[in-house]
Amino acid sequence: MQSRTPASRTGRPRSAAADAAILAATRQALVELGWSKLTLGDVATRAGVAKTTLYRRWAGKNELVVDAVxxxxxxxxxxxxxxxxxxxxxxxxxxxxxxxxxxxxxxxxxxxxxxxxxxxxxxxxxxxxxxxxxxxxxxxxxxxxxxxxxxxxxxxxxxxxxxxxxxxxxxxxxxxxxxxxxxxxxxxxxxxxxxxxxxxxxxxxxxxxxxxxxxxxxxxxx
Amino acid sequence: MQSRTPASRTGRPRSAAADAAILAATRQALVELGWSKLTLGDVATRAGVAKTTLYRRWAGKNELVVDAVxxxxxxxxxxxxxxxxxxxxxxxxxxxxxxxxxxxxxxxxxxxxxxxxxxxxxxxxxxxxxxxxxxxxxxxxxxxxxxxxxxxxxxxxxxxxxxxxxxxxxxxxxxxxxxxxxxxxxxxxxxxxxxxxxxxxxxxxxxxxxxxxxxxxxxxxx
DNA sequence: AGCTTTCGCTACGAGTCGTAGCGTAATGCC
DNA sequence: GGCATTACGCTACGACTCGTAGCGAAAGCT
The missing domain is CATH 1.10.357.10 (Tetracycline Repressor, domain 2)
Structure with a gap:
């Protein structure tokens, strides 16, 4: 949804559950904090993933929120x-x-x-x-x-x-x-x-x- | 426009020129940087005023931009x-x-x-x-x-x-x-x-x- | 097994935030 | 003129977020 998936067959696959958790956490953070006070570190904590995982999948706050919405x-x-x-x-x-x-x-x-x-x-x-x-x-x-x-x-x-x-x-x-x-x-x-x-x-x-x-x-x- | 002006008669009056300069600088910063990358420090520099002057007149970025727009x-x-x-x-x-x-x-x-x-x-x-x-x-x-x-x-x-x-x-x-x-x-x-x-x-x-x-x-x- | 990619974690410099403190400048009132 | 009051410019500060780098471990595939 957010990055290329050209049938990369080898290696550990990305967790689909993490994707769902991150997007849900993003929406929850939007409700409680709004856009300007939403931080990627906070979203990562809510989703139970590392902050670096977020940056590996989305370029930034903008792209993440668009997908979540x-x-x-x-x-x-x-x-x-x-x-x-x-x-x-x-x-x-x-x-x-x-x-x-x-x-x-x-x-x-x-x-x-x-x-x-x-x-x-x-x-x-x-x-x-x-x-x-x-x-x-x-x-x-x-x-x-x-x-x-x-x-x-x-x-x-x-x-x-x-x-x-x-x-x-x-x-x-x-x-x-x-x-x-x-x-x-x-x-x-x-x-x-x-x-x-x-x-x-x-x-x-x-x-x-x-x-x-x-x-x-x-x-x-x- | 942005704060109470209950006929405060004594003391040094606020510079109307500074107001105009700040709002114009805000619009210019919006053009060049957009909302998220716009900082109040940058606006103050563009307007030729101190950053503290901005905070004395507007509560934050939101209120300033609304007035500028x-x-x-x-x-x-x-x-x-x-x-x-x-x-x-x-x-x-x-x-x-x-x-x-x-x-x-x-x-x-x-x-x-x-x-x-x-x-x-x-x-x-x-x-x-x-x-x-x-x-x-x-x-x-x-x-x-x-x-x-x-x-x-x-x-x-x-x-x-x-x-x-x-x-x-x-x-x-x-x-x-x-x-x-x-x-x-x-x-x-x-x-x-x-x-x-x-x-x-x-x-x-x-x-x-x-x-x-x-x-x-x-x-x-x- | 071996290879590849992802994941969690820590740490880091850079940048912004909003405020406090100080001395100075510009008014109105006496 | 002198005084009180308010606005201004400037500096400095702790707190926070950003985005990235590096490392070892985990989870897939052949």
Whole structure:
């Protein structure tokens, strides 16, 4: 995951248990100490390994934290709830739940901050976290197209741009809501957000997502 | 800006020039070193002040960087370009230009990361940066309502929720696009984004924002 | 067996942190 | 002018973390 494994067949193999222990210890340290006060020596002690073992596997704090945080986002999945609106609300709530965990908050943001000055780290974040979750958008989109909720896009270039746009809007809004505005992305907020997004995408069932007589008062621009 | 100033009338006043020099030096250090390698001793040297002066005014690295970054976002303004779509595109492009500067990227994200474990810092970011720029949404909204581009919202509670939602969607999407996806928020992207947002908000002139015959190919869900 | 790689441990110089102490400079008040 | 008060520059300090080097032992493979 973090270094080359070109089928190095000879010699003592690296302990997979140590990897798991180190990543778990990293997340625990993120919870208790946060990014800036997290030291590799402390992580090594928590994991029950020597500090030198850490440096043999990861180049530094940045790479270690990225790997530790990336595992959190692999929990995300997209169960079929019958409609595009419900699918989006479900996955957004999952995403918000992950961002509620302190190890995800401080770890992810700090890694992104460091990646602004480290091209290799930026690439690591892209492949380990960002691009990995774009699958959810792709899956939900094709599913909605099969249902007839979204029109098909003949031009593959435009389709790719739209997928990127949706991904940035969804993930960006949730992150900004929870971390910058400091307010919870609860069910009410997610419902409002989904309604705006679907209507913006030209979904024919955008209004159907809001059951009539639910008290009105939905987001209808103000 | 950073400490109590309860009309302390006696004694030598604090040098305002030193404040400006320190904040400028902090931004320069952010550009050259990034967050993690930035040291207060180095900032003091760049600013031409003693290290102790820094500690007398700011509690630590976090607070200093927040103040240094906050000044960057005060440049934002909302010139009247005639239509809501053009207003949004204009301010989003300004925001993207600020996020293009390395001192804003690393400084802002690192501060947000640290704020996840520091309630006082989180409040400082909210008042100094986030809430400060919400004025742009409020101004653009009332302006659009005067033009008849957006319906008025009688319920103040729902209106406030909508303003928050718009703010999180706009700022979040731009930040995620530039920092997470690592792609530029250029004119094409901003146009697509604005179109989706306006249509999602129920703007009556959402389609008018896209001049007919511009080659089609716009974001229309795919 | 022999070979290879990993692991735990110790120790080390380098660098940063945040603070204390001191003398000096710049104000307001009398 | 003289005085009190506060800010400033400078030096020095212990505590801590960093990342690396070196060593012997352990755990695989052929």
């Amino acid at each position: 990336a595992e959190l986002f692999d929990e995300l999945e997209l169960p079929d709830r019958g409609s595009l609106a419900d699918d989006i609300e479900g996955v957004v709530l999952q995403f918000a739940a992950i961002l509620d965990r302190p190890e995800a908050r401080s770890g992810l943001m700090a890694a992104v901050a460091e990646s602004t000055r480290d091209e290799a780290l930026r690439e690591r974040i892209r492949t380990s976290i960002v691009d990995r979750q774009k699958r959810l958008v792709l899956e939900g989109r094709t599913r909605a197209q099969c249902r007839g909720e979204l029109p098909t896009e003949p031009d593959p270039g435009a389709a790719a741009r739209t997928v990127d746009l949706i991904f940035d809007m969804v993930a960006g809004a949730v992150v900004h809501r929870t971390l910058m505005s400091g307010k919870p992305a609860d069910a009410d907020w997610v419902r409002d957000f989904t309604r705006v997004l679907l209507q913006g995408l030209g979904s024919e069932r955008a209004e159907a997502a809001a059951p009539p007589g639910d008290g009105g008062q939905g987001v209808s621009a103000s | 906050a000044e960057l976002f005060d440049e934002l303004e909302l010139p009247d370009r005639g239509s809501l779509a053009d207003d949004i595109e204009g301010v989003v492009l300004q925001f993207a230009a600020i996020l293009d500067r390395p001192e804003a990227r690393s400084g802002l994200m690192a501060a947000v990361a640290e704020s996840t474990r520091d309630e006082a810092l989180r409040e400082r970011i909210r008042t100094s940066i986030v809430d400060r720029q919400k004025r742009l949404v409020l101004e653009g909204r009332t302006r659009a309502q005067c033009r008849g581009e957006l319906p008025t919202e009688p319920d103040p509670g729902a209106a406030a929720r909508t303003v928050d939602l718009i703010f999180d969607m706009v700022a979040g999407a731009v930040v995620h696009r530039t920092l997470m996806s690592g792609k530029p928020a250029d004119a094409d992207w901003v146009r697509d984004f604005t179109r989706v947002l306006l249509q999602g908000l129920g703007s009556e002139r959402a389609e008018a924002a896209a001049p007919p015959g511009d080659g089609g190919q716009g974001v229309s869900a795919s």
